[in-house]
Amino acid sequence: xxIAGRAWRFGDDVxxxxxxxxxxxxxxxxxxxxxxxxxxxxxxxxxxxxxGDIIVAGRNFGCGSSREHAPLALKHAGVGAIVAESFARxxxxxxxxxxxxxxxxxxxxxxxxxxxxxxxxxxRGTLKNLRTGVRLQFTPLPNFIVKxxxxxxxxxxxxxxxxxxxxxxx
Amino acid sequence: MGRTISEKIxxxxxxxxxxxxxxxxKARVDVALIPDLTAILSFxxxxxxxxxxxxxxxxVFLFLDHVAPASSIRAAAIHKEVRRIAQEQGIRNLYDVDAxxxxxxxxxxxxxxxxxxxxxxxxxxxxxGALGAFATGLGSTDIGVVLATGKTWLRVPETIRINVEGxxxxxxxxxxxxxxxxxxxxxxxxxxxxxEYSGGTIRRLGVSGRMTICNMTxxxxxxxxxxxxxxxxxxxxxxxxxxxxxxIKSDPDAEYERIYxxxxxxxxxxxxxxxxxxNVKPIGEVxxxxxxxxxxxxxTNGRIEDLEAAASILRGRRVKRGVRLIVVPASREVxxxxxxxxxxEALAEAGAxxxxxxxxxxFGGHIGILAxxxxxxxxxxxxxxxxxxxPEARVYLASPYVAAASALKGAITDPREVQEA
Numbered sequence: 001x002x003i004a005g006r007a008w009r010f011g012d013d014v015x016x017x018x019x020x021x022x023x024x025x026x027x028x029x030x031x032x033x034x035x036x037x038x039x040x041x042x043x044x045x046x047x048x049x050x051x052g053d054i055i056v057a058g059r060n061f062g063c064g065s066s067r068e069h070a071p072l073a074l075k076h077a078g079v080g081a082i083v084a085e086s087f088a089r090x091x092x093x094x095x096x097x098x099x100x101x102x103x104x105x106x107x108x109x110x111x112x113x114x115x116x117x118x119x120x121x122x123x124r125g126t127l128k129n130l131r132t133g134v135r136l137q138f139t140p141l142p143n144f145i146v147k148x149x150x151x152x153x154x155x156x157x158x159x160x161x162x163x164x165x166x167x168x169x170x
Numbered sequence: 171m172g173r174t175i176s177e178k179i180x181x182x183x184x185x186x187x188x189x190x191x192x193x194x195x196k197a198r199v200d201v202a203l204i205p206d207l208t209a210i211l212s213f214x215x216x217x218x219x220x221x222x223x224x225x226x227x228x229x230v231f232l233f234l235d236h237v238a239p240a241s242s243i244r245a246a247a248i249h250k251e252v253r254r255i256a257q258e259q260g261i262r263n264l265y266d267v268d269a270x271x272x273x274x275x276x277x278x279x280x281x282x283x284x285x286x287x288x289x290x291x292x293x294x295x296x297x298x299g300a301l302g303a304f305a306t307g308l309g310s311t312d313i314g315v316v317l318a319t320g321k322t323w324l325r326v327p328e329t330i331r332i333n334v335e336g337x338x339x340x341x342x343x344x345x346x347x348x349x350x351x352x353x354x355x356x357x358x359x360x361x362x363x364x365x366e367y368s369g370g371t372i373r374r375l376g377v378s379g380r381m382t383i384c385n386m387t388x389x390x391x392x393x394x395x396x397x398x399x400x401x402x403x404x405x406x407x408x409x410x411x412x413x414x415x416x417x418i419k420s421d422p423d424a425e426y427e428r429i430y431x432x433x434x435x436x437x438x439x440x441x442x443x444x445x446x447x448x449n450v451k452p453i454g455e456v457x458x459x460x461x462x463x464x465x466x467x468x469x470t471n472g473r474i475e476d477l478e479a480a481a482s483i484l485r486g487r488r489v490k491r492g493v494r495l496i497v498v499p500a501s502r503e504v505x506x507x508x509x510x511x512x513x514x515e516a517l518a519e520a521g522a523x524x525x526x527x528x529x530x531x532x533f534g535g536h537i538g539i540l541a542x543x544x545x546x547x548x549x550x551x552x553x554x555x556x557x558x559x560x561p562e563a564r565v566y567l568a569s570p571y572v573a574a575a576s577a578l579k580g581a582i583t584d585p586r587e588v589q590e591a
Contacts, residue, residue, distance in 0.1 A: 013358075015552075015554045017533075017534075017554040017555065017557045018554065018555060018556065021556045021561075022533040022534040022535055022556075022557065023534055023535070023559075025236070025533070025535070026207065026237070026242060026244035026248060027244070028210045028211070040554075040555060040561055059358060060357060060358040060361065060391065063358070063391065064293065064552060064554060065292075065293050065533070066290075066291060066292055066293040066295075066308060067207075067208065067309075068208070068211055068309040068310040069211075071309075072211075086358065086361070088358075088361065089361065089362050089393060090293055090307055090308060090309055091309075093308065093309060093312060094309035094310075094311065094312075097309060097312060153218075153311065154311050154312075154315060155218035155219045155311060155314060155315070156218065158220075159218070159219055162219065162220060162221075162319075165315075165321070166319055166321070
């Protein structure tokens with residue numbers, strides 16, 4: 001799976017209240033949530049982001065609340081992947097579960113500038129910066145996680161594999 | 171080799187002899203907690219898996235607490251739908267808008283017991299580690315899969331042990347301790363880890379104070395905060411000592427990733443300053459900062475002990491003119507106790523607005539939203555930009571003593587300088 005788009009650079013500790021403020025938690029339609037994506041940091045984000053664009057951030061991206069509204073807003077705004085130096089754990093699980101690639105890459109902040117064109121190969125675990133030509137390796141995802149992402153998220157994946165989930169011990 | 175309490179609980183829940191940090195297990199869930207604002211997405215996720223009925227309606231607990239009673243048409247529609255789902259699914263444990271904050275109600279009603287696996291569609295689910303359970307927050311899709319199957323996958327976390335010794339000085343509380351710890355470890359300091367709190371101070375602390383500490387473990391990235399169950403746990407659960415024998419505890423030779431020691435004998439009141447929870451300073455460094463609003467409540471500090479602490483400062487006095495003091499008891503039970511004990515009367519006489527139990531302004535939903543440029547001081551758990559309303563507002567976090575003293579003076583105030591009434 002290849003994801004290609006423009007990089008949107010953010011800093012460390014971007015929390016869920018910045019990604020989707022609490023006043024929008026009453027929304028239940030992801031398309032409506034998408035209109036407020038990243039409103040706490042960059043209010044124009046949802047209007048300017050293009051399908052496939054890539055969020056590039058520092059440490060502890062997504063810290064705070066368990067609200068799945070936050071990654072849903074990003075996904076439905078068109079974000080193709082999030083690459084960060086590290087993620088907060090609930091947010092990370094939420095991204096995978098809804099089929100939004102969350103990729104950990106320690107050098108990402110120093111190798112990417114806002115507006116760079118990036119290309120991600122999910123299966124190979126590589127990210128290429130098309131401006132600089134630099135190719136980075138991110139922590140590769142296990143196969144079943146890649147499957148969850150490509151099959152549209154955990155619920156759709158389980159629809160296909162429910163018996164294994166209920167019966168098998170990992 | 172010895173195992174931590176978290177490893178042992180997850181092993182048992184997964185039907186394994188042993189489980190080691192780093193291993194991924196599929197654990198059976200004992201309690202699934204779901205508040206109003208994440209409920210719709212959770213049940214939608216359940217249905218997407220192809221399963222229409224929850225695995226065990228007795229283990230599902232629904233709460234209409236974040237915006238209770240409904241503050242908008244959208245919230246009212248969510249509440250209506252959650253009530254319908256409860257009926258359709260045969261879920262008896264629906265706590266409606268009169269009950270209070272999910273974490274307080276779940277613990278208070280005795281639904282959490284030591285050794286359980288508790289998951290919740292709310293990040294502060296880690297609060298329940300205070301009762302010796304392995305408790306962690308998950309997103310709606312994870313909860314949807316739990317609703318469908320009763321199971322979730324978890325990576326068994328490494329454990330950070332925090333030993334606390336000494337006695338709290340007057341007007342210094344568990345809130346000051348956990349703020350101090352978060353200030354030292356940082357917002358990512360316990361990322362993905364279980365944090366086990368132990369030592370003499372923790373042993374002498376009641377479950378209420380332990381809940382405050384476990385509650386904020388997520389603010390340093392922790393997967394759970396946990397305290398080994400003991401006599402205080404038994405007291406809270408009204409258990410006879412005999413029934414406590416099977417409770418899971420850490421082995422004496424359990425392996426910890428890191429061990430920290432804290433002393434509270436000399437601890438001062440702590441204040442977490444905008445816009446990050448780990449921006450913690452001793453009160454002396456922020457004293458005198460003018461404030462517009464004080465909020466006392468939430469799953470962190472909305473219990474009877476917290477309201478009593480505030481009343482001990484405010485009894486017979488008046489909140490500074492121009493400052494709004496909003497008091498939100500964490501549950502109906504807390505509200506009734508505080509009413510009967512004269513605590514609410516003392517607070518109301520002092521000028522506090524006493525609101526019905528709910529999450530209140532903690533997450534910026536209702537009851538006391540802050541405007542551009544306003545400054546709030548809250549006993550809750552997050553001070554992120556925009557958390558309690560306008561992104562241009564600022565929020566400080568502190569204990570109920572600091573909150574009450576600050577409401578009295580209209581500026582951040584050391585409660586030790588305001589003699590108890």
